[in-house]
Amino acid sequence: MKHLVNALLAILILTSCSKPDPVDFSIIPYPADLKLGEGQFVLSANTQLLIEDTGDFAQEVEFFQTMMKQALGAELSAEPAENTIEIRKSSVDSNPESYRLEIRSDKVILEAGHPQGIFYGMSTLRQLLPASVETGEVSAQLVLPALRIQDSPKYDWRAMHLDVSRHFFSMDYLHRYVDLLSLYKLNKLHLHLTDDQGWRMEIKQYPELTEQGAWRTFNKHDSICMERSVEDPRFALDPKHIKMRGDAPVYGGYYTQDELKQFVAYAQSKHVEVVPEIDMPGHMMAAISVYPELTCGTPGWGRVFSTPLCPVKEEVYTFVENVLTEVMDVFPSRYIHIGADEVDLSSWDKSSACQQFMKANGMEDVEELQAYFVNRVSDFLMENDRKVVVWDEAISGDIDSSLSIMYWRAWVASVPERVVKKGNEVILAPGDPFYFSNPKAKLFDVYNKQLLSSKFPTALSHKIKGMQGSLWTETIPSEELADALIFPDALALAERAWSSDENQGWNSFKSRLQPQLHRLRTMGVQLDYAPSAELLPFLNVDKDAEQIGVRFESELSEPTVYYTTDGSTPTLESNLYKGEFFVKGSASIAAAAFEDGQLVEPVLKKQVDYHKAIGKAVEYLKPWNTAYPAGDAGTLTDGYRGTNSNSDGYWQGFTNDVEVIVDMGEETDLRSFSATFMQNIGPGIFMPGEVEVLVSSDGEHFTSALEIANDVPADQKGLLFKDFEGSLEGQKGRYLKVIAKNARPGFIFTDEFVIN
Incomplete structure (x- = not known):
């Protein structure tokens, strides 16, 4: 990162002669451009506030004065003073979220x-003030460091999601959620209002949706949740959301x-756009249980998901349009999310009405029927000047290219590429790691x-609309538990979605992060975060020197790490990690962080092999699954090993047998094989059911x-x-055919064929 924040932290712990509160320089997300100046600005109630905006920023100025009153005990003065804060309207037509902030010893210009x-410039100023301002603790003076910031976001869509259907959350919590999102420049709240487990928005034309x-x-x-609450009270159901219906409690x-x-309106004042989701045609059991005539048959459950709405009944579209009309009356958001995920299509397959409709309209399968439903509902919303968002399952049909696709199925890595090639914009919200x-x-x-x-077309990068983290609440019944799971992950998301790639640094x-965790705690956020001592290994294959570099990352700041290369548990007598080190041949790496001379679990175990097949050509007799290409044909002999995630770009996935031929380039004495x-x-x-290795000298005649x-x-x-793994001792050949049998309907994943 071009700005050395550790150095800045040391420089910017400033105090004036009257001992105002120290400054924590800890801006998240990191600005596009920041330059440190000389000196400091001493803020007090006597500081003059000058407004040069022709009234355009009245709401933001009111917010700022409220913040000043909480920090200083009074709003800033309008009278001339020794120093000033000036709010100016720029004549430059720029990104509406960009701002310029300059802090000098006598003046602050926003x-x-x-x-x-x-507003975002004010949020940056807020983070430069001590965390005590969040509690209402009044200070006579506060210090701001001299600096210049020019800032603008990387993505337009910087969002957090909240599922209020599975478990319900109070309006007070929603307001606080918006406060926290806006502080870190997250600009959208995706509110999941309906699902099988509950309908959360009043619809006046259909009062039973909420009454029942x-x-x-x-x-x-x-x-x-009740079982877990015995050990952890955060899993207890909130009694505010339980009432008696007859003799039985209902939630x-x-x-x-x-x-x-x-x-x-409150969210708008904090520049957070609330995007409502009414999930359809699946996940509608809360509505279907009240109006069973909305299905194609009998309401219930398929193998996994609930019975969906019937896509060939006109009364279904009447219902949907009436509901969405009221949704649009309440939510002025440019976007309406209509779900379209996890639809059990079996009831449509069995429905004679659906089959007749498909035949009459030249549809070959029920996925086309799904696309018909999505397009028809989307057309209605677009006629009302709204944009439509759907989950990524919707791309299986021929949907309109104006729809924004929310990529969540991390195990289908090809989705973003397919989306942008169809002409749609994509919102990156993969379950791993953003759930x-x-x-x-x-x-x-x-x-x-x-x-x-690696296959994503960089020429279409402009089709990436942004990023979103999600909180699904099947087993999250309390606000305290929600806080613990959202933070600090939401701050990492905020920086990734706002800051340019070159300004991101782990x-x-x-x-x-550390000062921000303190700030969040002072704001009442129920944090449950301690940096993990788990080490994460990263490899660097150097073919020229025939070696593999190994480095470690962790959540700890500057941890002390010891490692071994023979698989033994590291001690203080082992190798002290000082940065990337190199392995020639094979090594069984074991590494751990140490605190106060004691090993801190867990111990990392990682096999590293610079083997004879690295860089050798691989011919695929049967293809990999296109959703998991990893590094394509070079994956299995590139020296890189996978992590614990099958979607990390190193594991190659197959839905058929693995059947490949590795060409060693010349006749080779073989010793061993491992995969x-x-x-x-x-x-x-x-x-796989089994793995077989066959050897050949000519590439045509193979011997097991x-x-x-x-x-x-x-x-x-x-x-x-x-x-x-097994021995190939005594074998000699140029070609190795490797066959791994896919014994079950599903995936098999492998990352490297180690051949020596």
């Missing part, structure tokens, strides 16, 4: 062409249209993980040299890895 930019559809008897996820709640209008409801989500991955495959972010496979039965990833059976049960849960 300039922007639009209210959004002024907003309430449920306790379901399986409520039971899971739920909803927002009136007046409440939502007030909330939307913060997963307690295993890593802050490192949120900040660093590659989201686009070490810098870790340093700047690692993974199993994770949740998303349908299994070990090694057979390795799988001994991992197909029903064994969890993330598992197995090395299919």
